[in-house]
Amino acid sequence: MAERGSRRAAAEAQRRRQSRQTAPGATGWRLWLRRAFVWGGGAALLGLLFLGLAVVFAMRSLPSYSSLQASQPGQTIVVRARDGTEIVELGPSYGKWLDSGEIPQVMKDAMISVEDRRFYSHPGVDPIGLARAVYVWLTGDRRLQATSTITQQLARNLFLNNNRSFDRKFREGILSLALEAKFSKEQILELYLNKVYFGGGAYGVDSASRKFFSHDATDLSVAEAAIIAGLVKAPSRFSPTADVDAAVNRANVVLSLMRQQGRISASEAAVDPSAVKLKKDVSQNSVRYFTDWALPQLDILLPETFEPIEVWTTLDTGMQQAAATAIKANVPSGSQGALVSLDRDGAVLAMVGGTDYVTTNYNRATEAVRQPGSAWKLFVYLAALEAGYTPEDRVKDVPVTIDGWSPRNSGGGYAGEIDVRSAFAYSKNTVAAQLGNEVGFGTVASMARRFGITTPISTYPAMVLGSSETRVIDMTRAFASVSAGGQSVEPYGIVRVTTTSGEELYRHEARTATRLVPDYVAAGMTDLLQTAVSTGTGRSAQIGRPVAGKTGTTSSNKDGWFLGFSSGITTGVWMGRDDAKAVPGLQGGTAPARAFAAYMKYAVKDRPVEEFKTDLQLPEWQLEPDEEQILGGDPEDYYYIDEGGNLVEPQRPGAGPGLPPGGNPFPPEGEQQPGYPPPGRRPGPASEATQAAPDDFLDRATGARPAPSPSAPPPPRPRSVTLPPPQPTASPQPRF
Known part of the structure; x- marks a missing residue:
């Protein structure tokens, strides 16, 4: 019996082994599923444990609520004119701190509706929003993006930067969970609404309300709250002081979301944001073109500092206003204008980068590159004078072809034999072409580079007529160097920087000037420039005292220039369209020259009349x-x-x-x-x-x-x- 039982047990074991061998797939699938479940569950538990520990440590390291209230981001910069008057204050502006109960409910609802509709239900990170972002990423071509919750935005504003990296996003999530664990929803919303940036230097709803509507945030209407809430996504793009239409359209989106989420009634959603009375922002004027150019230089001039500072500049407020008025009064319809004015040492007295800073803050005086036209002949004639020509030398204004290029004069005619002075005064293209060919187009390019042109320069024959694009500030600098007798001039805008307590952090020191050309060359060039204004193409630039200058007009009247100097002040004016389309009737001797004259009459009114030094004291061997x-x-x-x-x-x-x-x-x-x-x-x-x-x-x-x-x-x-x-x-x- 025992032996029989033993045989039955052995047979049963054999059947079990055969059974496992006959269904290996089913058994393997269940095995791997079980393993994945076990390992996945274990990893999830470890991840949750790590996340929990990270949140606990972050929560314990968070500052107290009172400390977070007192912290202020950013640096305040007071910019002063050359006479010490304050012209603009930049950086953060803080209004009154509003407790949660003082903030209008409509402001809270507007912000939650547009920025974080599930604010009261998530733990700091919105899992639904995150899942939707992953789904969009997996099913489409867009990169992985997730809308930050209000808590995440607060964590980023308080502790992090705006880098788009996984590491920063992970730390943002940890800090958000820690904030939610340490503070209540109302405290988080209070911190957020008092610290979020709304553009124009305004931090917090009270500062934004005062900046845009001239009253504090406790009196915000539904439409005003919608406008402010719409700013967070893109403060500069939706700012009502920069683009009213964009701000109104964004406010309507906010109102629609509030209505959909049941936070306002249909009648409240029908309000017209365009009827809101906006405060006129006096700081957003032409002065900002100058500050946008000058203040970034502080990163180089100063050691790293975050304390409030005062910046004393070279800007003359009266000249700045005169420059802005001259550009607006003379620029052709649909066009833009720019102006740079330098003192004899390179100090920027006025800078206008466009007709309206609020409409467009693009600085055409320092950033735009445009063809200078005949104003470029400055470098052609400088090279010719340095090579031995004098204003009295005889040249021929006749048809000419150079390497297959045949320049024509503006009027289409030719004067025949004339002197160099007349050829320059009447901007004869054929003479400039012959001079450039004789001295060498590379020599002309070298002269332009010597006088401060920083943009690429062509050496093809047509370059003598200004085919190489350049900047207004560079051309003005070149003319200023001629005014200085051939000595280099370096534009600058910052005189000194101090702390609010008076400690000096920086003071401008004049650089040693470099001689660019012999003094007799500069004198000869001044002679030519003076003739161009007194009898030539620049007659509209006359101001009742000696003026030297040159017009510039490009093909199809796309650009008009006038650059010149008088009584130690050098000014350059450009006009044209941003899209480089033709402007009917635009020539350097018309609107730009008139704007130059209108500005210079004011700029030199308190300066003595100065006669130009045009006597050519040539070396004796040349005489x-x-x-x-x-x-x-x-x-x-x-x-x-x-x-x-x-x-x-x-x-x-x-x-x-x-x-x-x-x-x-x-x-x-x-x-x-x-x-x-x-x-x-x-x-x-x-x-x-x-x-x-x-x-x-x-x-x-x-x-x-x-x-x-x-x-x-x-x-x-x-x-x-x-x-x-x-x-x-x-x-x-x-x-x-």
């Missing part, structure tokens, strides 16, 4: 005929240009007996070195102290000593600026 150079030429007066187009220091005593740097005392036949007599000429009696050439040279030149063998190659000559001698005839021949 005398070749055969007489040896009698009075002084090597210290010679100017040379290296291969890069840069000035080489003039010859100094001790560098050789009258030789230019690298000069060859025995030039090949037919060539003439600056400062040396032609072969076969010997000067009259002269003492050793004043002799301009060595005896060795004179002996060779007169045959007293044999000349070197013609087969011997001479040393290489430096690249130098040479001028032909003045013609003895009464009617000089044109240069081309």
Whole structure:
């Protein structure tokens, strides 16, 4: 019996083993499901445990409610004009702290409706909103996004930054859960409504109400509450002081959500937000173009500081108002205008970046790049003057073709033989093209770069007519350097920075000016610019005292420029459309020149009349005929240009007996070195102290000593600026 029982048990075990082998799939699926459930449950428990510990630690490290009430984000900056008057206060503005019971219920309802409809039911993070975001991400092409709850927004505003990273989002969730665990819903909502940013420097509903509606938040109406609640999503885009239509449309969305959620009645939802009386914001004027340009420089000028500061600037409030008025009064309909005005040391006296800062805060004076047209000829003629031309030299205004390009004059006609002064005054394109071709288009580009142009510069022939785009502030700086006699000018707007207690954090120090061109070149250029205003294309810029300037007009009248200076003030004006479409009748000598004159009449009214220094004190070697150079030429007066187009220091005593740097005392036949007599000429009696050439040279030149063998190659000559001698005839021949 025992043996029989043992056989039955063995058979039963065999059947069980066979049964497991015959259904491996079912058994494996259940096994893996059971394992997934066990491991998943364990991981979830560990995750919940970790989350709970993180929330507990975060809750214990949170400041007290009173500490959170006292904290204030941001830095207050008071900006002062050059005379010390306050022109604008930037940074956070705080109204009265309102307890939860003082905040109108309609304001709470409006904020909850548009920002967090399940505020009273979630624990700080909205699981329904999170699940919806994951679903949208899995079923669509959008990246994973989830609308932050009011608690999450508060946590971010109080403790975190706005970086869109998973780490920041995870910490935001932990802090939100901790806030909900430590404070009540009403406390969280009170903190949020008193600290959230509504734009324009306003933090909290009371500050926003005072800024936009001129009364405190305890008296907010339904429509006003809807406007304020709509700002949180995008304060700058929906600001009623910047775009009333956008603010009203957003407020209507808020009212609709409040009605759908049963927080207001149908009649309340029908109110018209556009009927709300808005407070006029006097700080949003043309001064903001200047502060938007100047204040970011504090990041470089100052050590990191978060305390309130006062910034003393170069801005003249009277000139700023005159500049804004001049632009608005003269700009063509549908166009924009910009103006930059610099004092002789580079201080920005006025800056206008557009016709209305509230409508558009894009700064066309410092950010926009536009073609300068004929105003670019400043650099063409500077290069020509440096290469040896003078205002009296004769040139030809005739049809010309350069590398397949044939420029035409504005009027279509040609004047024939004229002098350089007239060619510039009447902005002759053919003459500018010939000058640019003669001195080299790369030389013109180098000159523009030397005078502060920072944008890319073309070296194609058409570049002489202003095809390379540039900025108003850069062009104004270039003209200011001419006004300064060829010395560099660096625009600046901040004079000093102090704390509210008077501690000085920064003071502007004048930089050592760099000579950009010889003074006689700057004098010659001033001569040309003055003629352009007195008799040429810039006559509309006359103001009853000496003015030097240049007009600029691009093809199809897309851009109009006038830049000039008088009594130490240099001003540049640009007008045109932002979309670069043609503006009928726009020319540099019309609206821009008139705006320049209107502003400058005010700007220089308290300054003495200054005559321009246009006498060309040329080096003696340039003034005398070749055969007489040896009698009075002084090597210290010679100017040379290296291969890069840069000035080489003039010859100094001790560098050789009258030789230019690298000069060859025995030039090949037919060539003439600056400062040396032609072969076969010997000067009259002269003492050793004043002799301009060595005896060795004179002996060779007169045959007293044999000349070197013609087969011997001479040393290489430096690249130098040479001028032909003045013609003895009464009617000089044109240069081309």
